[in-house]
Amino acid sequence: MSLGERRPDPDALLALTGKDGQGKLRVFLGAAPGVGKTYAMLARASAARANGQDVVIGLVETHGRKETEALVEGLEILPRRKIAYRGRLIDEFDIDAALARKPQLIVVDELAHTNAPDSRHPKRWQDVEELLDAGVDVWTALNIQHLESLADVVSRITGVAVRETVPDRILQGADVIVVDITPDELLQRLREGKVYVPETARRATQNFFTPRNLTALRELALRRTAERVDDQMVAFLRQGAIEGPWATAERLLVCVGAEGSEGVVREAARLASALNASWVAAFVERTGHEAQTAEAVRKVDDALRLAERLGAEIARLSGDDLAGEILKFARQENITQIVLGRSRTGFLGKLFRRSLPDEIARRAKDIAVLLAGVGEGAPAQFEWKPPKPSQLSADFAAAAGAVLLTVGFGVLLDHWLPIPNIAVIFLLPVMVCAIWLGLSSAIAAAVLSFFACDFFFVEPRYGFAVSKPQEFIELLVSLAVATATGMLASRMREQSHAMLRRAETAQSLFDFSRKLSAATSEEDILWATMTQVQKALEAPRVVLLAPDDGELAISASWPPFDQLDAGEEGAARWALEKGEAAGWRTGTLPNVRFQFRPLATPRGVVAVCGVEPKRRDEAFTGQEERMLTALLEQTAIAIDRSRLVDGSIKAAALAENERLRTTLLASLSHDLRTPLASITAAITSLRSLGEKLPSDDRRDLMASIEEEAARLGGFIANLLDMTRIEAGGLAPTRDLVNVAAAVRTAVERVRKAYPEQKTAISVSPDLPPIRGDASLLGQVLFNLLDNAHKYGGPRGVIVHARREGADVVITVTDEGPGVKPADLERIFEKFYRGGRTDGRKAGTGLGLSICRGLVQAMGGEIVAQSPAIRRRGTRIVMRFPAVEEAPGGARP
Template sequence: MNNRRGRLTVYLGAAPGVGKTYAMLDEAERRCARGTDVVIGLVETHGRAATIARIGDLEIVPRRLVEHRGTMLTELDVEAVLRRAPQVVLVDELAHTNAPGSAHPKRWQDVHDLLDAGIDVVTTVNVQHLASLTDDVEAITGVRQRETVPDQVVREADQIQLVDLSPEQLRRRLAHGNVYRAEQIDASLSSYFRLGNLTALRELALLWLADRVDDALTRYRADHAISGIWPARERIVVAVTGGPETATLLRRGARIAQRAAGAELLAVHVLPTDGLPSTPPATIASYRALTESLDGTFHTVVGEDVPRAVVDFARGVNATMIVVGVSRHPVWRQALLGSSSAEIARLSEAIDVHLVTHEQARAGARRQSRFSSLSPRRRLAGWVSTVAVPVALTAFFLLLDRDEQNLPSHLMIYLAGVVAVAIVGGLWPALVTAVVSFVLLNWFFTEPTGRLIIHQPEDVLALVVFVLVAGAVASVVDLAARRSAQAYRARAEASTLAALSRSVLSGEDTAQAIVQRLAVTFAVADVRLEERDDERAPWVAVAVTTRGPASDAPGTTVTEVAIDERHRLVLAGRALPASDREVVEAFGAQAGIVLEHRRLREQAAQAQALEQAEATRTALLAAVSHDLRTPLAAIRAAVDGLSSPDVELDPEDRDALTRTIGESTGRLERLIGNLLDLSRLQTGAVRPALRPASLEEVVPVAVEPWLPALTLDVPEDLPLVQTDPGLLERVVANVVSNAVRHAPPGRPVLVTASATRDEVELRVADAGPGVPDDRKETMFEPFQRLDDTTGPGLGLGLAVAAGLSGAVGARIAAEDTPGGGLTMVLTVPRSVPDVGPVSPGGPGTAREESVGADDPDTVAAYEEPAR
């Protein structure tokens, strides 16, 4: 037993016909020449002479024969290859789906068995068969690939060899007959093998392979602990500060990235290590959107040292250039403290640094307003304490013992007072308290007292140190208090936004839910979400919630938050602080996502409807082409026979031709009636006229054409049902026709009816072949004839029946008949007394748009088999 796992070599074709199988055989010849034991497990030549000739003397392992639906298929014989145990085996078309009954459903799974046995495998696959590219290939070529292989299977190959030809060369090969047979050449050149398609497929293959090579390079550098920069691909990192110059930097970085093919643009924003954002979230969100619009990716990292964090990120992504802006700080500050751009340049080493000037360069960083979490009452208490606390402490010491001069102990007590004021009123009141304490200590407790003069040098040092320590302690206390308040507020904001996100994920993604949550969260009186068609159109309210006075009431402040050019939020009530406005902007961004999600969902629904309509039209054209020609041909032949002056017909022949015309005409009428009914159902033109009705006025008329083949058991005392008799008659006729068609000879179809408290059930049971459980749902879709492809009709009968039953409020379902067969169960709601005026007339009294039964011949329109 070979414990070594085999090596996988993949020849990746950019398109069919580029020569990947030929290249695989060429490698096999080279290996054989070197003495390697190579066999062919499976090679698909597709009748190409050059490929057949290239097989040469290579040993071929016989294929495994599989019978499927009367057809003999050949598949890779994995067991035979394992018994032969070669060093290398060739297996063509990795994405192939095996025939039913094989050990594995896919060929790539067979290849894994060979690799596990220690056998090297050389295989082929086209780029359009990679699972991740299926949608892209369909968008390019219009062809959906049914056979796919997971990308990871190919990515894990030990060697991937791209087999490529220019689009012009491939089209010449095709035109010369080297790929397909002569009758397929013109169609292929004008469809799948168009020049644009081949160019796009070639680019897909190159990009996919480049990503795989890039992954391999990253793994190699990690395995070998290589921290240096290998400029295999241009990667431009833009340092995003959040300032007004950020947009300029991003656009400059994008222009640099566009100069090199395959270059990547990455934007990085560094958060402080305390996790509290220094830039408003809405601003960061706007820069993220700008980055994505420039085909870049936005990244956020946490770091105490911003320049080092930027450089570390650039090294981690193997960047070749860092784009930074000129410092906004004045020259004197840069000279004293340095600048981030200069520090990045110093740390970057092998990474180039591109310094970008901008309008804000050296204009001075905007001084952010100092955040205060204190209420007005606390701030007032803090300023009052600036005088009250030092005076109270001084009075206390004077009353205690004025003659005892213990300056160190006094300093400690006054320092405690400064800290208390910092806790109550913040930094500035604490600093003022320290200055007032300094003056009082000097006046009352240092020699000579009563004068602002200090004789002892040690007292001077003590008082100066007191002021410095008091200021430092007050600053630390104030900073800790503000950071604590910011953290609490950030947690509250995150909780609020998380609640909004949960509401979106749970389905409460309505505009009304957003405005209601805004009104509750920010305690405002009125919130409106408005939209407009364009920049000149007036604003129109999409959702409004009111919890207090009107927005135009005296003292009401109106806050407007723009979501995008067509949407905005308007809040009326209390004046919102700047910090609250940032959260409202985040709400606005979320509202924009909700609106965009709704728009995309509506577009997806419309696209799905169009896709279904297109699929129906395609299926209709494919199915109707035969079913229309057959009766028309019979009518034409009969008419020609009747009208021919050269043929003398006896009465029997004339009657036979006349019957043929009548039968074919009736078949055409039934076919056209079905198509019209299906069209009306799909367009919503069926509008039933519901009224109380008895099944006795519906069932006998509906089943009359098939009475000899039925056993009818419909009690006379059944309660009335609420339905449209004409439409229900069509449903019953369709179901009975379908059952009679599939019932075996001599076994009549049983039609029974029974009532429950709320509904009446009509059961149509046959003893035919039945329908598998996995097809009982799809059998009600149009053109579903399952394996019955020999009989006439398009398979529309049950589709129309299901649509009409839904229109009249009934349900139709399929069950197995005990002993074999199919039972169709039609459930109709019972009539409720006093439901309103009864529509006049009998069966077929639906409105003009409804589908009514005109006569028994029309009722027979639903005899197309659905099974």
Template sequence: MASPDLTPKRPDPDALLALARADRPGRLKIFLGAAPGVGKTYAMLAAAQRLKAEGHPPVVGLVETHGRKETVALTEGLEILPRRPVAYRGQFLEEFDLDAALARRPALLIVDELAHTNADGSRHPKRWQDVQELLDAGIDVWTALNIQHLESLADVVAQITGVQVRETVPDAILQTAQDVVLVDIPPDELIARLKAGKIYLPQTAARATENFFNRGNLTALRELALRRTADRVEDQMTQILRQKAIEGPWGASERLMVCVGPDGSGEKLVRLAARQAASLNASWIAVSLARPGAPHGPDSLDLAESLGAEVQRLTSTDFAADLLRLARRENVTQILLGQRGRALSRALLALTEDIPVMVVPLGSLPRRLDLSALTAPGLVLDLGLAALVTGLGVAVGTGLDALMELPNLSMVFLLGVLAASALRGARSASLAAGLSFLAYNFFFIEPVHTLTIAKPHELFALLIFLAVALLTGSLTARIRAQVQTAVAQTRAIEAQAGFSRKLAVASTEEDVLWAAVTQVHALMGSTAILLVPEGPDLIARAAWPPDELTDPAERTAARWALEKAEAAGWRTGTLPNIRFRFEPLRTPGRVVGVLGFEPRDPSEPLSPEDETQLSATIEQAALALDRALLVREAVKAAALEENEKIRDALLTSLSHDLRTPLAAILGSVTTLQARGGLAAGQALDLLQTIGQEAGRLNRFVGNLMEMSRIDQGALKMRRDWVDVGDAVRDAVERCGKTHPGRVTRISLAPDLRFIRGDQDLLAQVIFNLADNAHKYADEGEVAIHARNEGDQVVISVTDEGPGIKPVDLERVFEKFYRGGGTDRRKAGTGLGLSICRGLVQAMGGTIEAQSPAIRRRGTRMVVRLPAAELPEEA
């Protein structure tokens, strides 16, 4: 007997992820019915009255009572938001006011008729999109829906009832609802309600009973509603079991692939695949198939995406091999094809034994004659080229026939067919083959100048010529299309590579913005604009050609794209009638901006190639802009950190360097005041201490003020003739007063040149260096030398102290840097050398520290200033 498995069971990660996605701010409850009149709105308002009685009254955003007294009575006592009047075709309609609901922000809002289409000019074309915005805002919503309005069931309902459903809701809305309440009554009771005038007016009810509201239709719709509700309950139970790690007979995960082409069967096939995927709880992929050079059909793919499919486009010359390769890469377990894909299904079955291929019957699909090739642009050029090459073939053939006797001139015409195919494609080749067939018969087959053929073998040869011409023309056209596709792809890759290079070298946010808008402008051929958030505002930072968003609807769409991280504007679900489409620049952590562009042709959707390039451009721009913003934030953080260090150093200096001399001054003053009978020598010593410490305070404050002037650029430098020797002597004289008894030796070159600058500031620099040297020279002397060196005047200040570590030779010029010394009195404030560098640089010179200086110790500060030429005397 096998021992039980005691290993702890872990919850299913996919189930937990689905739970996290479903845990949105607002909760959605749908009252689902099989048909109008079953009592969805009544049941919803009855539940609202029960909540009101419990002390939690909901707010009515919109309810359609259709004049039914029982339904109207249930709205009494409930707060009802006013509707928004909208002008439409000369009259005013009353629509749900989304902005008023968001401003009121109730805990629970009732919004009836989920599948309703909003009037033109509304923010969203569909009411279910209004409901999604309410949910995202954290508002719970109750709504009502009939089963025939589900997107995947639209064609089934049309087949059952004969009525085409125009207003549909994506199945994902029903799947993501936290609660679904099925409102159901038997068909006979519903028909009785209809005849009693409780649903429509009597004349309308009579027509409805004959058409939509018959027993068969209502029974079929009731079954659809019951099945879909049961499927959803099963899905919920499955998710709960997986989240709680309860074992069950879970099968392998199914994954469907549906293949759609450019014919009219795509929408039916996509809806059927969506229903099958829902019944199997399977994910699915919709693949659009097209030959090189042929367009993909966007309508079926848009529908598939709205029904929850992953969409891919496949351009290939070998559909079977490429589809099978894609299926294996995506772990597909079933492939669905339409009834016109039997040849493809046979090719797939010949290549695989492990993936089932199903050909789905889609009913009668009339094969209409495709006249698009005759009405497409460029027909005149194709026909003209075909006539030209045929005429040239006749001329060349006539000339050759006059010069020599050739058994067969068909090769001349075949050459023209190949030329037409290479220049214009398959249509021109087909026209050229047909004209060559007629011209060859008319001019070169006996009897000439007629379309009759005397000899049977000539007819056979002519037919062979036509077949060969069509075949070679078709092959050449296919090669031409493949070459054009390859060239287009190469250009797209080159464009993206060039854009990537621009982004790689873009060092600032501005560079990234302009690179992005110029790339999108080149791709779309129209205005591109890029907006970035700055505080509460969304600012247009780059546009090409220069443009501004002046339309309030455009600004609203851009703001929507930023806040909701989804596209808005042209051909989207939000404000689809404006001129721009706005795409959010999304990164894994945030939305860093919004890119807007105008389409080339607002009446046509973007081609798949343009969509692909646009998506790649947006992704690259988002990452590059995010990187630039991170760099800017890092620089700002580094500056703040540096400012914090300076602030801490300043506070430390203030707390010590002000307190120490103040303590000495206060102590001396207190002693003088308390002991009036001090000896003259003692009083003199105390007064001398007061003077020295006051001088220290004065120098400290002066250094702070000087540093502040340098940092703020407020230092005004004179450009006078400066005698460097006089500045050195002034500094040494001042140093003698500050450090009495200490030796400061000077050595000045006899031909010392003048400089242009400020003599007082130069003397300040030399004094700061000498003062700093005396602090670290212990009892040794300080030497100051000045000499000419090329076109510079070099001043050096050397001490005999312990010297500076090599790693600190540059750092000693930083503000508040003290070299790690523990003697803060000796080290000072750490501003002296920083002030020296600022003053020297203001005079156009440089300063550096050298250590060791003499006898493997000491420090030498070297100042280099540009020498000035004295003006010649007149």
């Protein structure tokens, strides 16, 4: 490609365009705390300020280092935001103040920091992203152990778990400046107290800050910085339309074919490991030709899977010029070395056509080409299969017919409108035969056209003699043009057919993936797979078997059948246990009627698919093999996903049960022990002191015993009520209930329990009755009033009862702090306990849950609303169907 034809990489230009209007991020990266990241960042910030740049300190942690604090002087510092957390105030970065100030450059230290609760973002790097989106340049500092992809590596190296991490994508768009000192220098700074206080420094040198750990972390930081610089250079060269390879780091490409590729892949893996280089395994499929055999497709897939297991990236390419496609891909991916197996081309092939390795070596002037010492991994340039005799006969007959029609048309044309070069019309049968029948018919039509034109239209006519030499040359040129035109038209036909097949395959796989995504159970997935396999392969029989208690059982089949013979069961079991194909045209039990394929996932084989071939004497075509492989791989993934979802649901249920059990035990241990302790203490005092106690004290102790016993009884009653509700054993009566009387009774009862707090009543005078249980309604009202007094504070509680349409509505409203919108449903859950107005937890969390169960048992509804009054408080609303009066004033 000439320099004038080179164009910038579209993806690189899109990435560059996407950065318009965004701020730039600069990360000062260090191997460990104390290497001087903050110092270097502030030194550069001071220099930028001196050069007239608008620089603001958003947040910097100096950790008491005097030389670092000196650099902060003279720079504008944004005030920090105060956040109350666990009884103390925390200083945090104020993102709103930074956005309002919007400087040209802001310094925000400690990128991996976790923000305090109630902050806008849980992580500081998210604050930085918002600043960048607003167009503000940000400088920040980061230790290599906080990079998310390296957290587990650092944990293995140092033995210290990394809890605060930053996504790798943050560094992908950043300018990275590595701040580096040797481990000896860092340890000396540690001993001098420039990193931590002496006691902390002593412990650090015994754990994290060891020469081995610091050396490993230093290597990680330098390597990651080098990778980032390499990525930046590649992007710049692509944006400038400069073709690769670029000598930055070694990157290998191994070409995979159908024969002997596994040896080539292993040798490429060893070479990549020795060079510490990344590598890619690629397969190029020739377009416009007959599909590969099933065996060839299987060998290619096995080689690619082996390369993936050995650490390679996988690429599938397609094109007519194999060498050109490989070199184009190599330049796009910055490949420096191409690894090929030895060519399979024989003597005659080498005589008339270069082998693929020779062609790549000739054209790859700037990329090293290596021939592996094992295998025959290079795909063949072209394999021609002679057509069948019957097909040749049909093609020849069609060509002869097309040429005869053209001769007749030419005779009429020559009689009515003579033209000087009538041979041109003989391109028509060549084109028709090429488009409709293929290459062999087009070549036959070209040869027949040559002789027909000479016999019927060249003087002397009706013979094969030629009177003028130039006419013979014209006939030869016409034959060459016709042959070339036929070959091109046939190639277009083959390519259009290949594109159509691929489009049909892609549409089929897309439809199948949609079916799998809609499937809700493993059985639905298996039936969808069976249907799709039968449709794609036109197989007479398809069966899917899934393991059940260690044994294979038929889960789906078409046409329906329920039993396999002994040989088929053995082949299916082999596929399950060994994870490889068995049955027809395999090395295991090849005489059975099915070919069984395992559906493998990273967690093992989840099912086995058996397919009976349409023609037992012919193997699957390459297209059928690819389709079957793709369908089974998607099915395996869908089954694995379904099982993971089921497992996660069961795990969530177990976790919820464990949480409820723990909560219940905690409630029992607290709420039973507290009243029992009070009762025990009172009885002990009465027994030990007896008549020595004043009468007033004895009455107080007796009252305390009575109160705590009532409290204990209420707690046990709540547990019993909850058990009855969940078991469905609660059957309330359906009597007429006077709502006004039930409200007044409950209010009188709660006034005795809370004599110092106000409880107001507002009941409509014409309130109709409802159907239900008066005692249960009274218990619900008392629970709601008791809950309102506990959580609503000293402002009091208001009870309203009124009629709204066909319903009776009862509301209990307090003027406390209210409930968060997210908790309006949660307050009705078992064991959910909000905070009291005095900051302590109250009750067992069963009260409102019991209320909901009792109200629903009586046919009513109950909801919570907040805020209720003057942007405060909580209102509990109950609705019950009103009982209408019958004619004559009687109730029905």
